[in-house]
Amino acid sequence: MSLDIEFSSLQADIFEGRKDISVFLVKGRFYYLADDKENFCIDVRPEYRSYVERGVLQEELYDAALFQFRGGVPVLNCETFEVYVKNNNLALLSVEWMRGFFRHSLPAGYFSQLYRKLRILRTSPGYAKIA
Template identity: 35%
Template structure:
């Protein structure tokens, strides 16, 4: 993937998100539009059709075109999704510099949590810009776990009935060697909870 300011702007604006995938024991970091991280988009489109929000023709077209024809993402068709999203996969090299290192903002956030020392508006925004580059979605095909941190949205409703699915912190599920937000011993994940 080619990281540039446009990608970072899309992450900041919420147009795109980062997802951590597990498939056949391998880990993948993907930046994509967040609606592409739902498992069963057919549920949404069927509800739109039944509610009269879209026509049958619009439904049929959406089923063919959504996510390159992958309306229901499964372990079997996940490689097809990856293949069509090659430019959205983050490499380990890109992850090294994805959030940068800012020990000053980290210290200020720790002071806020410890003492309640107020952050300036600029520091608050800077911390949130950094946290916008953290994953909001976790999809593990091997264990059938779907989790997200896109509060106010019920993405878990589009998971399959035999999956564990919820809106909750999933950072503990990500292996230590994949946690690009830990820099120089500082765990920047805590910026997410401001």
């Protein structure tokens, strides 16, 4: 798949509410990845427990539901991050890939123009400074 198609596909998934991009800091390293947005919760157990309490999920199915969530990783932390990535076949995105994604389909000079507009806005009399 070409990068252009990959960028457009992810962009559509993000705007349609299916996916998100996230940045993780694990053991001093930054990791960038795109995944289904429901997978970006830290701990799904309280949510699933509330399903049991409301009768939406049967108590007997609670453990099985946890095991199925996010490839068997109900709690996302430094120790479980690599398992989450591996079990879900996620591609770690490079800084270069991220740069390309965020610049995708923008005309040359877009960020220069944006910076100039923000600078003008910031120096205008109506600009409120937050300390």
